[in-house]
Amino acid sequence: VAGEYEYDVLVIGSGPGGYVAAIRASQLKLKAAVVERDKIGGVCLNIGCIPSKALIHQAEMFSHIKDLEAMGLKVDKSGFDYGVAFRKSRTAADRLSKGVAFLLKKNNVEVIVGTGRVAGPHEVVVEGAGAPRTVRAKNILIATGSRPREIPGFKIDEQRVLSSTGMLMMEKLPRSLLILGAGAIGAEFAYVMNAFGVQVHLVEMLPQVLPLEDSETAAVLAKDLAKRGVTIAVDTKAVAMAPRGADLEVTLEGKDGKRSTVAVEKILVAVGRAPNTENLGLEKVGVKLDRGFVTVGDYYQTAVPSVYAIGDVVPTPLLAHVASKEGEIAVEHMAGHKPPKKVDLQAIPSAVYTEPQVASFGPTEEKAKASGIKYKKSSFPYRGAGKAVAVEQVDGMVKILTDPATGEILAAHIVGSNATELIHEILLAKTAELLPADISTMIHAHPTLSEAVMEGMRAVEGWVIHV
Ligand SMILES: Cc1cc2nc3c(=O)[nH]c(=O)nc-3n(C[C@H](O)[C@H](O)[C@H](O)COP(=O)(O)OP(=O)(O)OC[C@H]3O[C@@H](n4cnc5c(N)ncnc54)[C@H](O)[C@@H]3O)c2cc1C
Numbered sequence: 001v002a003g004e005y006e007y008d009v010l011v012i013g014s015g016p017g018g019y020v021a022a023i024r025a026s027q028l029k030l031k032a033a034v035v036e037r038d039k040i041g042g043v044c045l046n047i048g049c050i051p052s053k054a055l056i057h058q059a060e061m062f063s064h065i066k067d068l069e070a071m072g073l074k075v076d077k078s079g080f081d082y083g084v085a086f087r088k089s090r091t092a093a094d095r096l097s098k099g100v101a102f103l104l105k106k107n108n109v110e111v112i113v114g115t116g117r118v119a120g121p122h123e124v125v126v127e128g129a130g131a132p133r134t135v136r137a138k139n140i141l142i143a144t145g146s147r148p149r150e151i152p153g154f155k156i157d158e159q160r161v162l163s164s165t166g167m168l169m170m171e172k173l174p175r176s177l178l179i180l181g182a183g184a185i186g187a188e189f190a191y192v193m194n195a196f197g198v199q200v201h202l203v204e205m206l207p208q209v210l211p212l213e214d215s216e217t218a219a220v221l222a223k224d225l226a227k228r229g230v231t232i233a234v235d236t237k238a239v240a241m242a243p244r245g246a247d248l249e250v251t252l253e254g255k256d257g258k259r260s261t262v263a264v265e266k267i268l269v270a271v272g273r274a275p276n277t278e279n280l281g282l283e284k285v286g287v288k289l290d291r292g293f294v295t296v297g298d299y300y301q302t303a304v305p306s307v308y309a310i311g312d313v314v315p316t317p318l319l320a321h322v323a324s325k326e327g328e329i330a331v332e333h334m335a336g337h338k339p340p341k342k343v344d345l346q347a348i349p350s351a352v353y354t355e356p357q358v359a360s361f362g363p364t365e366e367k368a369k370a371s372g373i374k375y376k377k378s379s380f381p382y383r384g385a386g387k388a389v390a391v392e393q394v395d396g397m398v399k400i401l402t403d404p405a406t407g408e409i410l411a412a413h414i415v416g417s418n419a420t421e422l423i424h425e426i427l428l429a430k431t432a433e434l435l436p437a438d439i440s441t442m443i444h445a446h447p448t449l450s451e452a453v454m455e456g457m458r459a460v461e462g463w464v465i466h467v
Contacts (some may be wrong), residue, residue: 007031009334010124010137011327012116013233015042017311017322018143019100019109026107027381028335033107033135035116041097042145043312044320047165049097049106051089052188055168056353058085059195063355067392070112082196089168100411118142120282121306125281126440139306139334142287142294143327144280146273146312151242154180154269160248161241161267164189173198178250180217182209184352187221188272191354201231201262203252208234210352214364216379216399217415221358224395230380241267248366275313282307290315299333300326308334317348346410347431351420356396359423361430362411375410378459380452382416384466393417398456400426400436401420407435407460418449423464425453436460 008030011018018034019041024033026275039046062085065075104111112135114128124140126133149305150156158166164185177193179186182204190202202225204211207224209232210218226232235255247263254260275292287302287309288295294302294309301308308330311323325343326415332339352358368375382396383386396416402409410424429439440457444450451466 002256004139005122005136006133007033007080007109007110007137009033009139009141010035010135010330011141011143012118012124012144013042013311014040014100014104014111014144015074015143015145015311015323016044016077017094017145017323017327018141019044019104019322021141021143021310021331022109023107024328024413025331025335026109026329028337029097030331030335032109032331033112033137034104035112035114035124035135037113037115037128038317040101040111041093042143043140045096045100046082046093047168048237049320051093051168052090052164052185052192053353053436054092057084057244058088060355061194063195071202085196086171111357117279118287118307120285121304124447139308141284141327141330142277142280142302142307142309142313143311143323144276146318146335148269148274149274151180151238151269151270151271154238154267155267155398156177160265164271167268171224175199176200176264177249177268178203178238178248179268179270181205181272182232182234184350187225187354189268189270190225190230191228194228195342196327200262201233203236204232204234205237205239206234210358212350212364212413213352213358213360214399214413215366217358217360217413220395220397220415221352221356222356224356225354234387260464267296267386273318276315299340300330300338301333305307307445313446316343316345317350318348319348322348335364344431347427349420349427351423353420355415356393357419358413358415360411360413361423361427362401362409364411364413365399365401370409373410374404376404376460377401378456380456380459381382381466381467382449384455384464385447385449385452386466387449387451390419391417391446393449396452398422398426398452400456400460402436402460407437409436412456416449416451416452422449422453425450426456 009032011034014034014036022032114126119125177200178201194200209222240251248318249263293315310326312318329339383394399413401411409430436457444454
């Protein structure tokens with residue numbers, strides 16, 4: 001580092017954006033440090049992706065009781081303790097947070113405990129336990145992430161009105177739960193709570209469950225959740241809430257203005273996330289914000305060239321893997337490398353870990369239509385794959401959009417068991433500029449769910465075997 005700076009890069013925030021960026025910086029011989037005010041690993045490891053996936057895993061095992069009972073086993077559920085599932089989710093989170101702390105250490109990334117604030121183009125003031133410390137760095141990377149968004153009338157108290165954080169920290173199941181917002185987080189909690197026997201109402205203001213996903217794949221999930229007993233209301237918003245005995249009575253209003261009420265023990269507000277960009281001194285040093293998100297150009301550089309921003313604080317999809325990739329691009333640019341200018345938005349996989357799972361990349365069919373993109377639609381149902389039948393996972397499909405002129409893969413939308421793993425074969429093909437024929441003619445092991453991907457590509461070419 002040039003004498004006047006302590007670090008080549010100082011990262012504020014140790015989520016999947018910040019910690020990956022710091023380790024990548026260190027690999028590129030940049031001296032890096034991370035400022036963190038809370039637990040290492042950010043939202044994703046501590047109160048996001050990891051504990052939620054741990055709970056989903058517990059829920060999946062719990063739902064297999066039905067299948068065991070179908071074989072004549074009698075399971076005595078009286079000793080069921082949700083606290084065990086909760087504690088397992090905390091063990092997974094803590095283990096990964098410690099693992100990341102170890103990785104930072106191994107890569108010589110210093111962790112500075114405290115709250116960081118940008119005080120100049122190369123200066124961050126850290127307030128921690130002792131006196132405030134001013135750290136000078138050649139580059140600053142803002143990776144401060146996001147927090148749950150609130151809606152008027154539904155103040156989050158984490159007792160009866162919960163955010164995803166309160167939901168993940170809950171040690172006892174409620175009898176009933178109203179979930180506001182049927183995006184990935186709302187849908188995943190609907191699946192988990194329903195599996196554990198909670199009476200779940202899922203309410204979405206937009207016309208479909210998983211509003212960002214293709215309507216055909218989202219409909220398969222909605223139908224399945226409904227079959228499991230989740231009450232779903234789309235085109236509906238919650239307008240008021242009032243205590244009624246031990247419960248909360250919520251007034252819902254449909255698009256047609258019709259009102260109804262539902263009484264529940266708890267409410268989960270899952271209507272989106274707000275970027276953590278307040279009190280960071282950003283505007284004072286000249287960094288531009290737009291509706292709270294940091295405005296960035298190529299390589300995630302802000303209006304102040306030595307200040308970069310990545311992850312949930314920038315207006316790209318709020319996903320852990322997007323944060324990490326953006327972090328890599330930013331520090332590779334700082335190191336003088338020539339990374340891509342930005343993440344290719346058409347090549348970001350999205351994944352919803354309900355059962356069935358939903359995974360996709362590229363435009364939805366609705367989006368392609370609305371933006372005048374010419375496409376050919378092809379699909380293959382899971383029930384056509386022997387493995388899906390063998391493992392009783394026939395609800396699902398692989399849907400592919402291709403360019404009718406060139407055959408190029410534009411988008412894939414998968415709903416069904418293991419969709420979040422299957423999506424990557426198609427995404428690899430797209431990013432490597434392969435064509436459907438490259439997948440349709442490659443030998444896939446039998447029986448696997450991947451054969452549905454192979455058959456999906458044959459559908460594009462018009463020679464499906466198993467339907
Ligand atoms: C319930 C839930 C489930 C999710 N599941 C998935 C999933 O399955 N897959 C997926 O891709 N994404 C998932 N996400 C989204 C994912 O968690 C975020 O996209 C990701 O964590 C963003 O990473 P980040 O590095 O930008 O910020 P964050 O993970 O939010 O980390 C930011 C860090 O910065 C720290 N910080 C903030 N301000 C300061 C400051 N001034 N000084 C010092 N430190 C500061 C915070 O304490 C925090 O540790 C989920 C989110 C939630 C809530």
